[in-house]
Amino acid sequence: MTALSTLPPETAEALHATREKVCALHAELTRWNLVTWTSGNISERVPGTDLIVIKPSGVTYEDLTPASMVVCDLHGAPIEDGCSPSSDTDAHAYVYRHMPEVGAVVHTHSTYATAWAARGEAVPCAITAMADEFGDDIPVGPFALIGGDDIGRGIVATLTGHRSPAVLMAQHGVFTIGKDAKSAVKAAVMCEDVARTVHLARQHGPVHRLAQEHIDALYDRYQNVYGQRKGTDS
Numbered sequence: 001m002t003a004l005s006t007l008p009p010e011t012a013e014a015l016h017a018t019r020e021k022v023c024a025l026h027a028e029l030t031r032w033n034l035v036t037w038t039s040g041n042i043s044e045r046v047p048g049t050d051l052i053v054i055k056p057s058g059v060t061y062e063d064l065t066p067a068s069m070v071v072c073d074l075h076g077a078p079i080e081d082g083c084s085p086s087s088d089t090d091a092h093a094y095v096y097r098h099m100p101e102v103g104a105v106v107h108t109h110s111t112y113a114t115a116w117a118a119r120g121e122a123v124p125c126a127i128t129a130m131a132d133e134f135g136d137d138i139p140v141g142p143f144a145l146i147g148g149d150d151i152g153r154g155i156v157a158t159l160t161g162h163r164s165p166a167v168l169m170a171q172h173g174v175f176t177i178g179k180d181a182k183s184a185v186k187a188a189v190m191c192e193d194v195a196r197t198v199h200l201a202r203q204h205g206p207v208h209r210l211a212q213e214h215i216d217a218l219y220d221r222y223q224n225v226y227g228q229r230k231g232t233d234s
């Protein structure tokens, strides 16, 4: 096991920066109304290590500090004594072990996206903003109970080879992935935004998926302009 006190200076610096970033980005979850009480969490890999930084369990967002962020190995085991990591850590860790290109994971129960998850229904790719960011429908993953690897396995099975950085885990909520924490948070914000818009559109009439050729063109253009996708693009 890595003792944090014996890390080489450049790794210690990277860990410090990751703690600060992951702590600060949790404020985005509340700013965009994606979470209630302590229900969402962010994790990110520490560059150059097999460590992740994740929210402590049960701590409210306003009480988070960089020092309270929990450092875990890729099996979700905390490296040092202190706060317990998020109860979703097993799911995050499974994703890092099986998707080496993923640099960050975000989990929320944001209202509109989770309403689609409650129905077990994918959000159809019906608007251009969705084609840009997700390049497809936002898919539904299997129902899985918390604890163990089942949630992580469902996330990996659903998102591997899929353009979408977001998955709606059935009757649970949203998991997003990204090359870093900021892009995974952005995907969580956009997921809720488009889930809301398509939900509202549904109230007054049918919603039609964009033509596949248009989805492909929009996705290619957006990804080339902004270059943000799952850590595979720079």
Ligand SMILES: [Zn+2]
Pocket (backbone or CB within 6 Å): 039, 088, 107, 108, 109, 172, 173
């Ligand atoms: Zn959850």
